[in-house]
Every structure is written in structure tokens, then in C-alpha cells.
Amino acid sequence: MEVQIAVAKINKYATSESGDTLEIVERPNGGLSVVLADGQTSGRGAKVISQMVVRKVIGLLAEGVRDGAAARAASDKLYTERQGKVISTLNIASVDLHSRTIVLTRNNPASMFICINDRIDMIDEESIPLGTSRNVRPVITEIAIQLGLTVVIYTDGISHAGERRGNPMNVGEVIRSVLEDQDPSPQSLADTLLDHAVRLDEGRPSDDISVLVLKVASRGGDNVRRLTVRLPLEGPGWA
């Protein structure tokens, strides 16, 4: 088996900086964690917050701290610094090779999806962003690493897409239509969701959007770890 992860990320229309931050860290006991935070508002202020949250969580995970404890620590830090006036969502998706599970930690009102073969479950249990009060608890979901598992996580740029125009996005419907294809790559699922959201916002995303897809697939031959990044250069002066 192998784990495949894909991320697609776009800025709010006419902003040069995304308030969403996503980073990946190797877990000291094996596996890796993807950490995604969406700071309140957009642009520079939101970026500072989401980077601080991601940095705190990544630093703790790298020391072997458990995901839930890392989320609480980041929340306490944000609350202490900003007294509840600034909040941030947080999602952690961990491939834990020690427990042989995918651990999903969520402090985000936006739902997420867990798909196993034909079954598509929306996870929308109430979940509160970091920094709102003392004692913010993450919602933690743990699933055995198994063939056919696909997890879809996103920031509220997806869940609110099209709302202003009275045409909200049905995320589950889009996921179902892609998964009905023969074995779509996680990148094609992430791209389709992002593309759908941008079209509902008529080409001008009304918020930063990040989509993270994790898939457990059968081994594609070699045992080479691979990573690719594409960074479009935006703004004046770039061809």
C-alpha cells in the first residue's frame, strides 16, 4: 500500500497572500502529518496567525507530542496572546505508522469527508476553532490505514463558495461524482473541488481556499518517496 496526498490552494480574489497555511512534518515514530490552519479574516493578518498556529503544532508533533495535545497547546497559545479576539481553524491529518491509523484532528466548523470505497461520510460534528476560549477540544477521528480510504479536508473557502450568490456548494455531491470515475488521483479530486468552488464564486474566490486529499492506494511499483510542489509566481513583474 501507499499513502498519496494532494493539496490545491488559491488566494482570495485580489489578495496576494493566503490566510491559509499548510505544512508537512515527518513524525518521529514514523509517518507524517499535514497541518492546515485558516487564520481569521484574510491577507497579512490572517497569515501571521495561521503561520503561528502551524509552527506551534509542527514543532510539537516533531517532538513526538500527540496530535490532540498539540492542537490544545496551539489554542492556548493563541488565546493567551490574543485573549479570544483572534481565532484560527486547524486540521491535522496524520499518517501514523506506529498505530497504523490515519488520525484526523479537527478544530474547524467546516465539515470533512471520509470515504471508504462507495461509502461517503460527511463528518460535521460540532467543532470549535482555536483561540476562542480556554479549554478548546479538538474532535479526533482515527481510522485504520486501509485500501480504498479517501479523506477530504478543506477550509471554509470551499464550504462557503457560492453562498453569496445563493448557490452554495454541495461538497459531497462533487466528491461522489469524482469518485465514480475509475480510481481518480487525489490531485484530480482536490483540483475538481477547488475548481468547482471558484466557478461558484464566478472566478473570484470570496475567501482563501485550501483542499487536502489523502488516499490509501495499492503500491505503484517502487519504494521511492516522492514530493512535488508547484508555486505560481503572482503579482507585478513576473512573466
Next chain:
Amino acid sequence: MEVQIAVAKINKYATSESGDTLEIVERPNGGLSVVLADGQTSGRGAKVISQMVVRKVIGLLAEGVRDGAAARAASDKLYTERQGKVISTLNIASVDLHSRTIVLTRNNPASMFICINDRIDMIDEESIPLGTSRNVRPVITEIAIQLGLTVVIYTDGISHAGERRGNPMNVGEVIRSVLEDQDPSPQSLADTLLDHAVRLDEGRPSDDISVLVLKVASRGGDNVRRLTVRLPLEGPGWA
């Protein structure tokens, strides 16, 4: 324009853990940095060292510390903790959107390559690993972000491939043959280099191998940032 980054990574034969650590961090003033360390020896001990070095460097870069200063700080930390008995190589490849340059920081006897269109330059100025003494200086190379630029960085699993069998790898030759193809993707260049090294080691890599390729290409349409990861699950019990 857009920056494309690809990494291919494989463990030394019959070891379950790579002593090489590679992580990516967003730069607070725009852009991103890829940090690659290779800890002395292999397996668990090497992993602990390379993770420590990468963690230190990433933490400082995230605070806005300059690449060279981050490398020196990691070296001082390693020297203080291990008194020169344990060393680690370090490469940092930064896309600095503020200075509009690629900044390459190197504390690694292994060479690297900078290719601009048809020109392929091997950078093999003497460079010393971290932790060898007080006052270790990185070799820093800075190049304007420009179309046609390709940078190739690797750990010594590449430069030593085939040596034991008296058939050492000519890295520049392999790069030239791939670049003669029409506009190869960075992933295909990284994969070809890794594949070539593994074949010279007769399918049993005599060291951990990591290859990092950074390419500046023309914009491929949309302004979506993308990231993909493939993590093969190795060891007993995984199908």
C-alpha cells in the same frame, strides 16, 4: 513563471528508516525553503540528527532568519550537543520572493548543479558539514529567478553510488542526457538520477539517497498552488 520542485528519496538497502530528512517551510516574507539534511551514518541515529538539524533550520527560517545564519545556528547547536563527534550535511534551497532570487545554502561535500538552458555548472567549491567545529560557514549561491533555471541537489548516496563496484556515477552526464529531452519535468529528472544511482548499486542502495530538483518554468495556466506526496508503506504487514 512558476517554480516547480520535485523530490525523490529512498532508504539504504535493508534499513527501514532514512537518515536523510527533507522538509519545506513557507518564508514569512514570501516564497518557500526546502531544507535537506543527511545525518552521519544511517538508520535511527542518523535520523535523529538530521531531524534535529532540519527542525532548527526550519524554525529559524519561519521567524525570518536568513538562510546562512540558520545554517550556522544549526551547526553550533549540533557542535555544542555532540562536541564534533557527530556531523550532518545541510542544503537549503530557497525561493525568495522578496529578493526575487533562488538562494542555495550548502554545507555538504557533495556537489550540486545549476543549469541555465544549455549550460550545466557543477558547484563543488569546498563545503564542510555542520557540527565539525565552531565557526562552520555555509557556501551560499544566489541566482535571479529566471526561465530555464534548473537546480539539482542531492545527498552523498548519489555522489557515492557505484563507487564500491568501481563504477562511480557521472551526475553531470545524467543531467545533460535528461535536459536534452524536451523540457523534462523536475520529477522525471529526480527520478532518473535516483534510478541511475540505484542501478549502479545493483538495486541495493549502499546509502540513503535524496534528490531535489528545482525548476523555473513558464506559467501552466491557473494560479493554484499544488503539492503532492507519495509515501510507500514498507515493512512487514503492509500489503
